[in-house]
Amino acid sequence: MLLGCIGDDFTGSSDLANTLVKNGMRTTQYCGLPQADAGADVEAGVVALKTRSIPVEEAIEESLQALEWLQRQGCTQFLFKYCSTFDSTPEGNIGPVAEALADRLGARKVIVCPAFPGAGRTLYQGHLFVQDRLLSESGMENHPLTPMTDPDIRRWLGLQVKGSVGHVAYGQVAGGAETIAAALTREDQAGHRLIVVDALTDDDLTAIGAAAHNIPLLTGGSGIATGLPGNFRQRGLLADAREAWEGVDGPAVVLSGSCSNATRRQVERYRQAHLSFEVTADAVMDSSVDVDALVHFVEKHRDAVPLVYSSADPATVKAAQSRYGTEPLAHAIETLFSDLAGALAATGFTRIVSAGGETSGAVVRGLGIEALQIGPEIDPGVPAMRVTGKPLAVALKSGNFGADNFFDKAVTALGAQT
Template sequence: MLLGCIGDDFTGSSDLANTLSKQGMRVTQFSGVPQGAADPSVEAGIVALKSRSIPADEAIAQSLKALEWLKAQGCTQFLFKYCSTFDSTPEGNIGPVATALAEALNAEKVVVCPAFPGAGRTLYQGHLFVHDQLLNESGMEHHPLNPMTDADIRRWLARQTQLSVGHVGYEHVRQGATGIAAALDQANASGARLIVVDAVTDTDLIEIGTALDGLPLITGGSGIALGLPENFRRRGLLAGTGNKWTGVAGQSVVLSGSCSTATRGQVARHSQAGLPMFEIKADAAIAGQLEPKHIAQWALKQTKRPLIYSSADPQVVRQVQETYGRERAADAIEGLFGAIARELVAGGIGRLIVAGGETSGAVVESLTIEALEIGPEIAPGVPALLATSRDGDKLALALKSGNFGGPDFFADADSLLSP
């Protein structure tokens, strides 16, 4: 294994897997830290954690455990992957985890770059944009777990770490890899170890990746990985086989626990198409009034792509959190989705489409999936995934971050996951 990656959620990890696979690397995504050694043919291994919104000390412990396993697989470079909207509170967890990894690897010049132009996330003069809006005006300021109220990533990150935060502006990035490398050296010479780097286009990210050849630690969104495979390819270290893909027959079901603007639009499009829907009310889930088996049985009786969803308006989500507490509400809904997923798989479904990072993590953990093969891209940042049980049963999955995908994502995913 060459490149060792640590993802702070499951959808973001599959987003990264998609990027690396498209660039020709042989990629496997692992659900948590594996017990044994990886297949030696794997070139990039991604340990997907559910550490984005847990206490910082737990996120650090899990990330360091993943780092040790990846080091044992022979990795020479490491990537800490987080969301392209830098989802975090002023306390973390991005800063604390990046700091812990930097200390463990004795890494200097640690790039911080959440940019993902393909999904409309760009970083300019240290400020993160979602299309033409500043991050804190894009709807992310209403995120139920990690509200982003400041678009200045330098300022937000500085609140989360004791390490000095530097910046490489776009005037250096547009000079290409040589200019970027020189600017990183200069920022580090000034005392900065965590260095925010601007990026507006995929070409910028490729040049940044070239400049990072040989550095032990990189952090960012999946876009920061665009230029990394070529560094290994230049040294003749890639086999060039990539990943193969075969879809799965059978019934499909959609689970949606995201209240993002994009996902709510996808739920609305599903409704407009007259397809079956089952809404999970937060109050009922918290009160334990919903039986996972009964909900799954409802879905299994439908003839075309039923949707089970809890994608409420942000104001409704806030009211629920104020009434029951954020953690209690999240745990109840995620636990319910995980239990429903188990019942659906036991019922023999072939394809499962999941919207929302926390929901995706709960589903994958509930199904005890150990590893996922990477398939073709459904939408920017969202690949098809294939899980195979010890008995040989296959399940095709799409794990989507809340804000990813177009209005017809559910239909698009179902089509690509099919044989």
């Protein structure tokens, strides 16, 4: 294994794996800390953790355990993957985990770049944009767990870390790999270990990757991995042999727990032509809806590819959090989706589409998935995936990703005809 990656959630990890596969690296996604060594043909390993919203010390400990496993596999470069909307709180977890990984590796010039132009995330003068809106005006300011109220990544990251934060502005990035490398050295000499790097295009990300050919640790969204396979290819280390993909037959279901603007549009679009069951916060907390009721609904409409969703608008979510508490409510909904996914797989559902980072983590846990084969891209950042060793295919979508018709496309992409 050449490149070792640590993701702070499951959807973001599949996004990263998708980027690496598209750029020619044989990649396997591991769900949680692997219990055995990787196969000899794996060039990039992505260890998907669920550390985005857990206590900081737990996130650090799990990330360091993943790093140790990747080091044992022979990796020479490491990437800490987080969401392209920098989902975090003023306390963490992005900054503390990045510092802990850098400490363990003795790394300097640690790049911080959440940009993903293919999904409309760009970074200019240290400020993160979603399409043509600042991050703080994109809807992410209403995220139920990690509300992003400041688009200045330098300032937000500065709240989370012990050291100072550097910056490579777009003027240097536009100059290409050599200019970027010189700017990183300048920021390093100024005492900045974590360095925010601007990016507006995929070409910028390729140049940043080339500049990082000898840097042990990078952090960012999946886009930052765009240029990394080329470094290994230039050294003659890649086989450049794409793994064959095969979808699966069988019934399908769509599960959505994201409340993002994009997912709510997708839910509304899908509901127009498909049967659906809305899971409200009140119904979960007073147990008027449980796994048995949801399984009954899905089984009754087994051939109709039904939707089960808990994707309320921000005002409704905030009101529910006030009534029940943010953490208890989130835990209850995630547990419900986890148990539901496991129960549906046990009754023969072989294609499961999941929307939302926390929801997808719960679904993976409920399905008991250990490793995933990466298939064709459904929408930017979201691949079809097949569970290693099982006739089960899944799509794990970040809440903010995907076109309005994503659910229909995903169900088709997971099928055997692909």
